[in-house]
Amino acid sequence: MKYVHLVWSNLKRKKVRTFLTFSSVLVAFLLFGYLSAIETALEQGVSVAGADRLMVRHKVSLIQPLPETYEAQIEQIDGVVDATPATWFGGVYQEPRNFFFQAPVKPREYLAMYPEFLLPEDQLEAWLNTRTGVVVGRAIADRFDWKIGDRVPIQATIWFKRDGSRLWEFDIVGIYDGAEQATDTAQFLFRYDYFDEARQEGARGNVGWYIVRVDDPDRSVEIADAIDERFANSPAETSAETELAFVQGFANQLGNIGKIMTGVLSAVFFTILLVAGNTMAQTVRERIGEIGVIKAIGFTDRQVMGLVLAESLVLAGSAGLVGLGVAAWLISAGDPTGGAFPMFFFPPADMAVGALLAITLGVAAGAFPAMQARRLQVAEALRRK
Amino acid sequence: MRWLRQVFAVTWFGLQTMPQRLGSSAAAVFGIAGVVAVLVGVLSIAQGFRAALETAGSDDMAIVLRSGSTSEMVSALSRDTVLVVADTEGVARDARGAMSSAELFVIIDLLKRSTGTSANVPLRGVQEQAFEVRGNIEIVEGRTFEWGRNEVIIGVGAALEFAGLDLGSSLEVASDRWEIVGVFSANGGISESEIWTDARILQSAYRRGDSFQAVYTRLTSPEVFTTFKDELDTDPRVDLKVSRSSDYYSEQSSMVTNLINVVGFLIAGLMALGAVFGAVNTMYSAVSARTREIATLRALGFRNGPVIISVMFESLLLALAGSAVGGAAAWIIFDGQRAATMNWQSFSQVTFAFRVTPELLVMGAIGATLIGLIGGIFPAIRAARLPIATGLREG
């Protein structure tokens, strides 16, 4: 490490140029961070899909309802531990832009189905004691600045009340947190019994879909098929699939964002590589005489190559790492779209990939100039000076 | 006059020596090209989506839903209600009568061709006047469906996006088989994401009795909309939500548009920032490569002004070349690319094509020009202010 000051002194020579190269690499990695977070958000929870959970919906489409009597029947199927219903409520809070997931559920069963939703025991008790009680996730509580005790009015668009009115009012009795960063904490959950009694007579007895827990994840597909078998040729045929498949399908419906992101990133990195590489080549070209001198003094070709590579690595590597750091910091400040993403964070795995990319960039940008420096003939270099 | 001549002389000299600086010049051009290409590409997504919506909606077409509905999907209208709407003042009339179509809107589950996973595809039941009301529907393959039969036509977007939607195949919906007899276009509008059939067929398949979900009407003129809306709002027989189709579609897409815009501009903004740094850097390199040359010119008597202008001019030239290359790349790669995304309000897929519009290309060129100017000005000033003796020694 006695050569460190050589690398450092070279970077200090043209401060403006070093600053500009550093900044452009920094911005590129800032972009990388944001794109990772966006891609993760659009993946809508694929990483945390429950391995032992299935989604059962109407075969024709998600918007067709299923009878509530199916719950008991599903639970009789071999391999099924428990089944619980949920329904798309689809109401409007203040204005349609404030879109979030709302569903009437059976409190204890639903929370048992999703153990990653962490709700304090006392809040669960309050929920069980309040018919109009609603439990909301941390993400939407923060987004709308809701606190326990607030009364939230929702305008129904699908489920009108018995008296024909559209206004449903709920009281917030609890706020749940997610066990992991990617856990969905943007759900608005209220009581199914209250929903069923208050909704119009003709609409009673139906639910949107069922979430099913199986005893053996390896048998998921088999059990899903068994469920569909059970209701084949009935008025409401089902389509059961693993939660992962369901979430994946939804993410795919959002669009092939992954490919676009990869494309953008590739273009960005290619551009940065050009800039950084050109800068390195420039610095080497300017120092041909000096390189000749240190070779004359006795530095081997390989040592000189190493010095150039080290310079490139230090510059690009440090800029990349700082860029990733700034990205992590900014992203933790929250979702830039103001709520369109149920979760928004910079996955640690992607951070590691970013760090690796920074190093690769450093090597790639310096590779060609380093080779040039290595091959430089001493006598010729001295003559040029 | 002599000043101007100096500008030309220095610039001409600079251009002649550019081949020597091919490396850094090329880096500058491709650097800017990369940025412009990505910027234009990302923004073309938003443009494409907007175009799909704008083509669909127009100021003289109205959509009528049940009051309080956020989309057709959650609306419900009785037969009496739709007749009242068709009879309202302002609805245009042609040989067949009122230009009004009462429609049903449901979603069915089909697999995406690209990923093989499930997607919600819109299935629309229409009445005879549906085609006239929209005015831009054209059968491009096969024929239109026969009224009363289990036949459907599919939009070109839907045909490209979803498996099983091929002319001649049949669609299995619940326990029914419906034959696909034609493919239609709608001038790029969102109707192209849909499957159409006779409303009566849909009613019976979904056991809707005689109820509908939406009424699409064409008005005699855009101005007449207010009268039309007022009449329906004040009619005690009905409780409706009346909107211009253009307003309805922008409301429908507000979430997605917001998402695309925020993400698009965030990415574009960061890229622009990075581009400025990169460009200034490359320009600095390009100019330092010419330090001795510029010092020599100044030693010979050329004034600072022409020197600065010459450097800026070269910088601009490189930037414009970059924006041309980048714009062309964006157009080749992005224009016409099909994509599909989710309309959250109706839970259904909307297909659209990316659009690289002339506006975007101009924006790219302006951006590149600005980058070129910013990139060139600092090195230019530095080159002009450097003591001549120092400059002669450098390089």
Added chain:
Amino acid sequence: MSDTNGNIVQARGITKNFKRGAETIHVLHDLDLDIPNGEFLALMGPSGSGKSTLLNLIGGLDRPDTGSMEVGGERVDALGARRLAKWRARHIGFVFQFYNLLPALTAARNVELPLLLAPLSKKERRRQVETALKVVGLDHRTKHYPRQLSGGEQQRVGIARAIATDPTLLLCDEPTGDLDRTSGDEILDILQALSREHGKTIVMVTHDPHAAQRAGRTMYLDEGHLTAERPA
């Protein structure tokens, strides 16, 4: 480190040609040279006569086309590039006409450069740098950058760098060529002291007879041949 004859340098039958476009230029022609240990030798000759080329060959910066170059008992014309570099670091000190200091490093750091290639501790390196700078009389300007030093001072740093590793041979290519008379004389004083008091073997290429007078012996290069007498 010398062979049994007491010669540090023993060159036999040295030929060196250069290609310029389609032409081949014969710079050195069947040259022989012996340099005894401790000698201060001046090499003179007109511009383009090959003085610097010969210096480069002695210092292992270039290879002869034919002939053998033995320095300190080592056949440097037969060494591979890597071993040559290591050999140079240990045995040769270069002094250049234009000083060739690294502008990004201070005087002390410049002098330290060759020492980085030796297995020395930081303390040892610092000690040798101080010693070298003291010898050239510059121990008060160690933290200055080359641009802050005069021509003469820069050359002194150059000499300090050249002697920092206590090399076998000091090769100087026009060391006073870019200096005024006073600074030049100071440099020559140092070189002479190195020769007389420290017993260093020095080969100095110069076109200045005034500088050559300070050396112990002068040889002349003319048309690729070495002679002891000054040509007419």
